[in-house]
Amino acid sequence: VCIHRVRSCSSIRVIKSKYVCVFDKSALKFSHQQRLFRTSAVSCGQIVQFKLSDIGEGITEVTVKEWYIKEGDSVSQFDSICEVQSDKASVTITSRYDGVIRKLHYSIDDIAFVGKPLVDIEIDASKGVASEEDVVETPPMSHEEHTHQEIKGHKTLATPAVRRLAMENNIKLSEVVGTGKDNRILKEDILNYLAKQTGAILPPSPKAEIVSPLPRSETVAAAPKDKARKIPVPVSRPIVFSGKDKTEPVTGFQKAMVKTMSAALKIPHFGYCDEIDLTQLVQLREELKPLAETRGVKLSFMPFFIKAASLGLLQYPILNASLDENCQNVTYKASHNIGVAMDTEQGLIVPNVKNVQVCSVFDIAAELNRLQSLGSAGQLGTSDLTGGTFTLSNIGTIGGTYAKPVILPPEVAIGALGKIQVVPRFNGKGEVFKAQIMNVSWSADHRIIDGATMARFSNLWKSYVENPASMLLDLK
């Protein structure tokens, strides 16, 4: 049943190969041994044609639907090679060999035939192959009928993964002291044994960690239970960092953001920050929250901030303007479409509340609820996301105090709100009281907005927010 075509490069190797073949045949009899020998021969690999195995139910042909590997890839035994489909059944074909893929016999959507070659794999000459006799590949572990193994009349308890580790390192389980439950041998016991033997610190075998191709093992479940019982023997392992850099193209929405932010960079940003005492607003909101809830609306602080901003914009309309590309004309926008920066799975999106100048605080709250639920469902429409004239970013909900927000073109101003902190402050009488303080950081386009304008707008906004009753005087 051997179908190896041994390619030998020298006469010396011919002799070695003969030995290889001899060992191979006997190896085939034990279906659960792989690496019986480690020759140091240069891998003059044998190309093995891996045939499509029987699907069952008398099916003779399947359609190739997806390749998980390509020519030149290395594969290990039990790695997935491809997905084929036949009559409502989807089949994952896994590799029987360790080696390198040399040829794919089919393309996507081709019809593949059972019993005919699927891929050519170049296998390392020094490694044995799993039995050809099995029509269906079986991982070696499942052939073991028991997790117990009788050695010298004793039952040695060890999971298949631990056994494999021992086998790979040529350790007899009977010589290892088990520290697990019922003297079960654990991975740590093997490592300890090895450390004592070689005097060196060895990293754990990476194969022992793989869960998917070795599904029958109890390692995953047994480990936490046993860890509680064994005497902790710290095995220091060298920290092996196997992370790799990952490069991805910048696409779609991210690409658009790159363009926007690059354009924003051209705007000279003037920053202005201040501290806002929200003590009164906190109280007001507590009172109004239940009332809003009876009307089906969740009331946060944002509707107040947004309305106050709009009242401020009525006095300083230049902050609600837009500068054209050539900086020739400034357009004062009539509508206050105030954008609210939202953090979603995709990233930063900024839907806006339209015409805040004619909305009540309650209207704004209701609209925010609507935008927030659409935003989290990923269903915001184009009209919600366009037409903004001014933006507020509530970065404080995530954290932070002061920020340096970036203006979103074609707007000319933006405000970032930090988190609310409880800190001591002095009141008019010189007494210390508990104040709810939030920091606001404004950025404005310094080409058309000067510092004084920004400061005055900020002061006005601050006065509305610190003393919500004063908003009543100017509400339209």
Add this chain to the structure above:
Amino acid sequence: MVLRPSLKNCLWLSCVLRTPKAGFKSTACGALIIQSVSNDVYQNLAVEDWIHDHMDLEKKQVLFLWRNSPAVVIGRHQNPWQECNLRLLRQKNIKLARRRSGGGTVYHDLGNINLTFFTTRKKYERMENLKLVVKALKALRPQLDIHVTDRYDILLDRHYKISGTAAKLGGTSAYHHCTLLCNADKFVLSSVLKSPYKGLKSNATPSVPASVKNLFEEDPTLTSEMLLDAIAKEYATQHQIDHHITLINPADETLLPGINNKTKELQTWEWVYGKTPKFSVSTCLNMAYKDSVLDVKVNMDVKHGRIEVCNIDLPEQWLPPALHSELVKSLTGSKFCPNETTTLATTLLRVCPHDDELHSRWNLLCENMIMLM
């Protein structure tokens, strides 16, 4: 039927699931019947994955019973745009899932029951499983005219499909699962399984539409619970085990280590949409603008759910050429997804010249493009 959701049973089950070779005195070896306490399609599909990957089915076969809250489930190699009305799904908050087995698209709700038969690959036998189901149903209601077709469907009254089948085969294990319509919402079923998307060309597995009927319509005294019980009973008889169903919680990480990762993976965009075989969209947008109707030819190639190639044939100068090419460049490589396109288009608008006419044309074009997704 005996349901034992006690803690003791959970421990017993965890032992069974993890050390299948140890013998148990209470039930004979051979088989196990489990039922999910969850109606979340992703969690339940994850359980199937888990059993497929982690259980040794040599000694013990498994029957898994589950039901889902409204969801559309497409086959491994299918194209969701071709199979269902994604817009309607989003509106109605119906979930979309891609299973790992092959076959066609189905609609699940609590009026539909799902049965999964887990065996080794050698014992994979769909016809036997379906015959078991028919036998169970006939034992419950002998007057039912039901039979299994050679396409592995179960038909009622020779005409109406009440069950569809799909299967997954892996290294050593296999599973065959099927649906069974007891009392599903046929109106929603037919409306969500109708794709409005035109101009799609793909080699994805197409579904074969069929007239369906609920068993409830044939006999109003039937309920999903009765059907589940009857099938469990028949399975127990045939496998010579106690007729009792063990409840499992698909969120239980201790019982099913690694299950939450599997659940998460099934919900990722990369799995649900990204695994769509390569397809192309070739259609004509009829955009009503001012007093005329514009015909805009659109051609897109979509691979792994992303737009690989994009061509939009606009009347000359309708949009400034720079803007037109900017849109096409941005769409290329982007997900074939309405949300992605919306945010992309609206973000790009920020760097467009300020011109109301221009903005309204841009929005019109983008909205039409979004409708294709």
